[in-house]
Amino acid sequence: MTDTFVVIGGDAAGMSAASKAKRDDPDLEVDVFETGEWVSYGACGLPYYVKGEIQSLEALVSVTPEEFREERDIDLRTGHEVVGIDPDERTVTVERVADGTTLEQAYDHLLLATGAEAVVPSIEGTDLEGVYTLGSMSDGKELREYVARAREKESFQQPDRGPACRYLEDCAGRVAVVGGGYVGIEMAEALAANAFEVTLFQRGERPLTGFSEATSEAVADHLRERDVDVRLGTEVRELVAGEDSETVAAIVTADERVPVEMVLLGTGVRPRTALAEDAGIDIGPTGAIATDAYRETNVPDVYAAGDCAEATHTVTGEPVYAPLALTANRHGRAVGQTVAGTPSEGGTVAGTAAVKAFEVEAARTGILDHAEGREAGFDPVTETIDANSRAGYYPEGGTVTVTLTADRETGRLLGASLVSEYGEGAVHRSHAIVAALEESATVFDLENYDLAYAPPFNSTWDSVLVAAKVLAGNLR
Amino acid sequence: MTDTFVVIGGDAAGMSAASKAKRDDPDLEVDVFETGEWVSYGACGLPYYVKGEIQSLEALVSVTPEEFREERDIDLRTGHEVVGIDPDERTVTVERVADGTTLEQAYDHLLLATGAEAVVPSIEGTDLEGVYTLGSMSDGKELREYVARAREKESFQQPDRGPACRYLEDCAGRVAVVGGGYVGIEMAEALAANAFEVTLFQRGERPLTGFSEATSEAVADHLRERDVDVRLGTEVRELVAGEDSETVAAIVTADERVPVEMVLLGTGVRPRTALAEDAGIDIGPTGAIATDAYRETNVPDVYAAGDCAEATHTVTGEPVYAPLALTANRHGRAVGQTVAGTPSEGGTVAGTAAVKAFEVEAARTGILDHAEGREAGFDPVTETIDANSRAGYYPEGGTVTVTLTADRETGRLLGASLVSEYGEGAVHRSHAIVAALEESATVFDLENYDLAYAPPFNSTWDSVLVAAKVLAGNLR
Numbered sequence: 001m002t003d004t005f006v007v008i009g010g011d012a013a014g015m016s017a018a019s020k021a022k023r024d025d026p027d028l029e030v031d032v033f034e035t036g037e038w039v040s041y042g043a044c045g046l047p048y049y050v051k052g053e054i055q056s057l058e059a060l061v062s063v064t065p066e067e068f069r070e071e072r073d074i075d076l077r078t079g080h081e082v083v084g085i086d087p088d089e090r091t092v093t094v095e096r097v098a099d100g101t102t103l104e105q106a107y108d109h110l111l112l113a114t115g116a117e118a119v120v121p122s123i124e125g126t127d128l129e130g131v132y133t134l135g136s137m138s139d140g141k142e143l144r145e146y147v148a149r150a151r152e153k154e155s156f157q158q159p160d161r162g163p164a165c166r167y168l169e170d171c172a173g174r175v176a177v178v179g180g181g182y183v184g185i186e187m188a189e190a191l192a193a194n195a196f197e198v199t200l201f202q203r204g205e206r207p208l209t210g211f212s213e214a215t216s217e218a219v220a221d222h223l224r225e226r227d228v229d230v231r232l233g234t235e236v237r238e239l240v241a242g243e244d245s246e247t248v249a250a251i252v253t254a255d256e257r258v259p260v261e262m263v264l265l266g267t268g269v270r271p272r273t274a275l276a277e278d279a280g281i282d283i284g285p286t287g288a289i290a291t292d293a294y295r296e297t298n299v300p301d302v303y304a305a306g307d308c309a310e311a312t313h314t315v316t317g318e319p320v321y322a323p324l325a326l327t328a329n330r331h332g333r334a335v336g337q338t339v340a341g342t343p344s345e346g347g348t349v350a351g352t353a354a355v356k357a358f359e360v361e362a363a364r365t366g367i368l369d370h371a372e373g374r375e376a377g378f379d380p381v382t383e384t385i386d387a388n389s390r391a392g393y394y395p396e397g398g399t400v401t402v403t404l405t406a407d408r409e410t411g412r413l414l415g416a417s418l419v420s421e422y423g424e425g426a427v428h429r430s431h432a433i434v435a436a437l438e439e440s441a442t443v444f445d446l447e448n449y450d451l452a453y454a455p456p457f458n459s460t461w462d463s464v465l466v467a468a469k470v471l472a473g474n475l476r
Numbered sequence: 477m478t479d480t481f482v483v484i485g486g487d488a489a490g491m492s493a494a495s496k497a498k499r500d501d502p503d504l505e506v507d508v509f510e511t512g513e514w515v516s517y518g519a520c521g522l523p524y525y526v527k528g529e530i531q532s533l534e535a536l537v538s539v540t541p542e543e544f545r546e547e548r549d550i551d552l553r554t555g556h557e558v559v560g561i562d563p564d565e566r567t568v569t570v571e572r573v574a575d576g577t578t579l580e581q582a583y584d585h586l587l588l589a590t591g592a593e594a595v596v597p598s599i600e601g602t603d604l605e606g607v608y609t610l611g612s613m614s615d616g617k618e619l620r621e622y623v624a625r626a627r628e629k630e631s632f633q634q635p636d637r638g639p640a641c642r643y644l645e646d647c648a649g650r651v652a653v654v655g656g657g658y659v660g661i662e663m664a665e666a667l668a669a670n671a672f673e674v675t676l677f678q679r680g681e682r683p684l685t686g687f688s689e690a691t692s693e694a695v696a697d698h699l700r701e702r703d704v705d706v707r708l709g710t711e712v713r714e715l716v717a718g719e720d721s722e723t724v725a726a727i728v729t730a731d732e733r734v735p736v737e738m739v740l741l742g743t744g745v746r747p748r749t750a751l752a753e754d755a756g757i758d759i760g761p762t763g764a765i766a767t768d769a770y771r772e773t774n775v776p777d778v779y780a781a782g783d784c785a786e787a788t789h790t791v792t793g794e795p796v797y798a799p800l801a802l803t804a805n806r807h808g809r810a811v812g813q814t815v816a817g818t819p820s821e822g823g824t825v826a827g828t829a830a831v832k833a834f835e836v837e838a839a840r841t842g843i844l845d846h847a848e849g850r851e852a853g854f855d856p857v858t859e860t861i862d863a864n865s866r867a868g869y870y871p872e873g874g875t876v877t878v879t880l881t882a883d884r885e886t887g888r889l890l891g892a893s894l895v896s897e898y899g900e901g902a903v904h905r906s907h908a909i910v911a912a913l914e915e916s917a918t919v920f921d922l923e924n925y926d927l928a929y930a931p932p933f934n935s936t937w938d939s940v941l942v943a944a945k946v947l948a949g950n951l952r
Contacts, residue, residue, distance in 0.1 A: 012936070045869050045931050059869040182930075314926060325936045326929045342952075347924025354928035363928040393521050393535040427933045428904035431925075431940065435911030438925050448823025449907075449914050450790060452830035452839040453802045454658075455521050457903045460488070460801045464907065476818075 002029050005339050006092055006107035008082045008275070010034030011041065012325055013306025013332035014113035015063065018074050020336025028340060030074045031105060033094050035081040038137040039065055044325055046140040047183070050147060051190035057137055085110065085279035087299045109301050109339045112276055112289060113332060116269035116307035116323045121178070125239025130248040131263045134183055143187075146262060147194050156195075165197045173197055175262040176251045178236050180207030184266030185219065185357045188228045191264070192358075199229040199258055201236050201251070208355065211364040212403035212417030214384045219419065222360040239263055269323055271308040284310040286321035293345045295335050303338075305331035305346075314350035314437050315366050315414055316376040322349045350437050351415075354427045361422045363430035366415025366437045368405050373415075379408040383471040387463035389424035391455035398424045402467035404433070404443065411442035411475050416467075425457070432464050443472045478505050481815050482568055482583035484558045484751070486510030487517065488801055489782025489808035490589035491539065494550050496812025504816060506550045507581060509570050511557040514613040515541055520801055522616035523659070526623060527666035533613055561586070561755035563775045585777050585815045588752055588765060589808060592745035592783035592799045597654070601715025606724040607739045610659055619663075622738060623670050637673070649673055651738040652727045654712050656683030660742030661695065661833045664704045667740070668834075675705040675734055677712050677727070684831065687840040688879035688893035690860045695895065698836040715739055745799055747784040760786040762797035769821045771811050779814075781807035781822075790826035790913050791842050791890055792852040798825045826913050827891075830903045837898045839906035842891025842913045844881050849891075855884040859947040863939035865900035867931035874900045878943035880909070880919065887918035887951050892943075901933070908940050919948045 005021050007014045010032050022030045032039075038061065045060045054060065068074045077094075083102070084093035092110065095102045118133035120126045132143055150156055155172035165171040173196045177184045180202030192198045200207070200223065206216035207223070207230065223230050234253050242249030250257050271288040282298040284290030289297060289304035293312065296303050306328035313320040327349050334346025352365040367373045373380035382405045390397030398421040405414045416433040420426035436446050447468035453460050461469065481497050483490045486508050498506045508515075514537065521536045530536065544550045553570075559578070560569035568586065571578045594609035596602045608619055626632055631648035649672045653660045656678030668674045676683070676699065682692035683699070683706070699706050710729050718725030727734050747764040758774040760766030765773060765780035769788065772779050782804035789796040803825050810822025828841040843849045849856035858881045866873030874897040881890045892909040896902035912922050923944035929936050937945065 042867060042869065042931065042936070044929075044936075045867060048870060048931060053871050054869050062868075324929070326926065329936050330924060345924075347926065350926040352926045352928045354930040354933055356930060356932040361933070365926070365928065391518060391521060392538075393518065393530050394524060395529050422932070423899050425901065425904040427928050427930070428901040429907060430928045431905060431908035431938070432911045434925055434927050435908045435915070435917070435922075438921065439911070439915035439917055441911070441915055445914065446911075448806060448821075449910055450802065450806075450823065450826040450828045450841070451910050452828045452841065452903050452906045453520075453800070454830040454832060454903070455518065455524060456832040456898070457830055457837070460518070460520075460805050462907070 003108040004029040005109045007032040007111045009113035010039030012328035015040040016332030017336040020333045021339045024340035032076045033080040034078045047186035047190045050143045112304040113306045114272040114308040119268045128248040176260040177264045179266035215417045215419040226358045284319045288321045303335045311349040314348040359422045362419040363427040364417040368415040385467045387466045394455040400463035404467040406443040479584040480505040481585045483508040483587045485589035486515030488804035491516040492808030493812040496809045497815045500816035508552045509556040510554045523662035523666045526619045588780040589782045590748040590784040595744045604724040652736040653740045655742035679711045691893045691895040702834045760795045764797045779811045787825040790824040835898045838895040839903040840893040844891040857884045861943045863942045870931040876939035880943040882919040
């Protein structure tokens with residue numbers, strides 16, 4: 001008798017699981033229910049679509065619904081929302097979005113891959129016209145349409161728009177980005193590249209709070225160089241409508257009222273857990289669905305992976321919520337393997353992330369925050385160094401700034417943050433440190449790694465090794 | 477009583493050792509004897525000096541003799557050649573190059589950092605005018621002067637010089653590079669960029685024989701695109717003089733006689749071991765000076781590091797001769813630390829190397845050759861994959877080709893070779909695999925590494941992870 005694997009959600013985790021399970025066990029029946037129309041898309045590419053560097057939303061789709069159905073033999077139903085799970089009966093209730101009709105579907109294995117949703121801050125005015133988030137393909141579409149519409153206006157094209165425009169009540173093209181995380185920064189770039197006057201509001205004292213201070217500063221400086229007005233330590237209190245009472249016209253902080261015609265909320269995401277909670281599936285300390293190392297929930301044969309689920313931190317071994325694309329792909333794939341008969345863990349999560357901000361690139365991994373490190377039982381020590389991105393004498397190089405954190409007692413590496421000009425390798429260099437974290441290596445190990453060297457790529461000691469040498473020296 | 481640390485050789489290994497020893501133990505007397513006039517220089521930068529991208533030899537010097545003497549309090553004597561070691565008396569005999577006078581110098585600790593010398597193949601004609609090697613600063617100087625001289629000739633500047641020029645007896649600017657290793661390839665670029673007609677002769681069936689076949693092919697293809705005439709499987713039999721009987725005029729292979737006005741021999745290096753051998757210091761199986769993990773030779777308190785000495789291979793644990801800059805720096809520094817009182821190993825050598833060839837970059841590490849792997853007790857399996865260097869939809873990306881080798885039984889990673897367009901990250905991505913090799917990780921570990929991802933830097937699964945997934949799949 002054929003087993004049925006039901007997947008709820010058709011993006012990275014869901015489609016990775018479905019594809020892998022079907023590939024490893026072609027006899028398995030694999031059914032995927034997706035509420036929307038898009039599946040298997042790269043949401044990380046949306047800012048570049050809004051910016052205009054990618055010409056169609058379809059380009060962000062890695063595998064189309066037709067390919068899943070016809071080539072991979074997966075029963076993918078878009079426009080179908082799972083509205084209930086009955087773990088005792090091992091069935092899900094599915095509602096067809098188009099007409100509200102429902103159906104019951106039995107499962108032997110079930111994966112919750114319901115993803116995350118944008119957090120909308122609890123302030124007045126977030127429901128006004130002109131207020132956007134960026135989480136879904138339709139968000140991307142709306143934002144791109146907004147950009148096109150705004151740029152067509154005569155007032156937008158007037159030659160007297162300039163650096164002072166954003167302070168003028170009657171100037172077109174003034175926009176606000178709320179939040180200095182990846183989405184906020186990538187959208188600031190996307191909008192500024194389209195000649196908008198961008199003000200970025202960040203509640204904390206620096207953007208990219210999960211990165212090192214040196215990285216945050218480099219990014220903030222660069223945003224300002226590119227004419228983004230970065231307001232740090234600035235909490236947004238309210239969004240205010242204009243004369244029509246419907247469209248946003250200003251953003252209000254403790255100190256001032258800044259006229260804007262559009263607001264992009266980049267204030268984080270939260271896991272979609274309602275369906276799991278209703279079915280009695282445990283939620284973990286991070287607020288996401290709790291799982292074991294195989295992504296199985298407290299309910300047997302029910303798995304959770306991707307942006308709706310917790311993972312295990314590479315360094316601390318504790319639950320962590322890190323809703324990023326690679327984790328979703330990796331854990332989805334592992335669930336597919338497990339369901340097809342080969343139990344697979346799919347690895348831990350180091351909290352690694354990368355971002356490009358105009359012509360700067362940055363990456364972070366592991367634990368950088370000392371309080372967080374202490375809580376996990378470490379005694380964190382941090383060093384930050386600047387090194388040449390290429391040999392000092394080699395043309396056109398820049399600087400790589402590397403922040404490295406290790407445990408004082410053991411020298412064990414805890415985390416890192418790197419920043420350089422775009423193309424000078426901060427992100428790819430971070431790979432070495434991720435590998436070191438994965439293998440519980442120490443800073444004394446790292447300083448002796450035989451990393452590749454040639455003048456067009458680094459100094460004899462790559463910046464990563466320089467950081468390790470300096471930090472190791474402090475611990476001896 | 478103050479100890480004396482004598483260092484023979486003033487380049488990477490020697491000066492790293494001297495500086496580190498003096499820094500860690502300021503009471504130590506540190507004496508460095510260097511035959512030539514240059515110390516602490518980046519020989520790896522010489523091709524770019526010849527190319528014209530670096531304007532002075534001085535730019536290649538990281539620390540000047542004056543800085544060593546005045547700021548670091550090191551007794552550095554250039555123009556002084558050590559001609560004998562008496563291990564029983566613990567003295568060295570030093571000859572002043574200028575006048576041939578000698579002196580005796582006592583030591584408590586001695587480091588041989590005598591480096592390597594270019595191998596000149598045993599064929600006729602290598603002593604002709606117009607035949608060069610590239611190992612030392614003076615080699616670099618001569619080559620740059622040759623380039624300038626050749627380009628000034630009227631015949632070089634004639635408009636009818638073109639792709640066919642290299643086949644014409646009377647055409648200026650035809651040059652040959654013998655050897656398809658790093659130096660050969662970097663010099664082919666340097667000369668072609670100066671409008672020479674370059675023919676590259678490689679005895680083996682592919683350039684960069686230590687890299688994977690896929691890497692070699694990509695580099696050979698690119699050299700040809702850049703109009704370098706790459707002759708593979710072609711052994712040079714003789715260099716022939718012109719009418720003056722003094723200057724090279726042709727290069728002779730089994731099949732033909734190719735007119736050239738200059739020949740660059742990039743046929744490898746060999747360790748300078750004569751001084752060690754005379755003093756009864758053991759030479760290892762690779763032909764370089766044998767040492768223990770602390771770079772100490774069989775003679776107590778006599779160390780050897782850098783291009784004259786063996787190292788221990790990261791993967792096999794066997795002696796290896798890998799004369800590269802980082803090893804010299806790292807092991808020199810470790811000897812300095814040891815001499816100053818903190819015994820330090822300075823790590824193993826994975827045989828990691830990087831090279832740029834025009835607009836292509838490549839790196840290799842570990843063991844790729846299956847015969848070599850089997851000899852070390854492994855059962856090597858290799859996979860090669862192509863992946864996007866950035867997200868497929870992101871502008872201006874290219875391809876990264878990753879070759880990965882692991883042991884069939886255990887999955888342990890053995891080696892890798894990567895190639896991409898310059899700037900697309902093959903070299904910096906190799907760092908992750910070096911780290912994995914250093915930690916004896918398996919391909920099953922690597923496929924789950926939480927490497928940084930964002931669309932401007934990779935696909936969700938970085939090319940390194942794609943290679944690991946494919947190879948791991950084959951081993952399951």
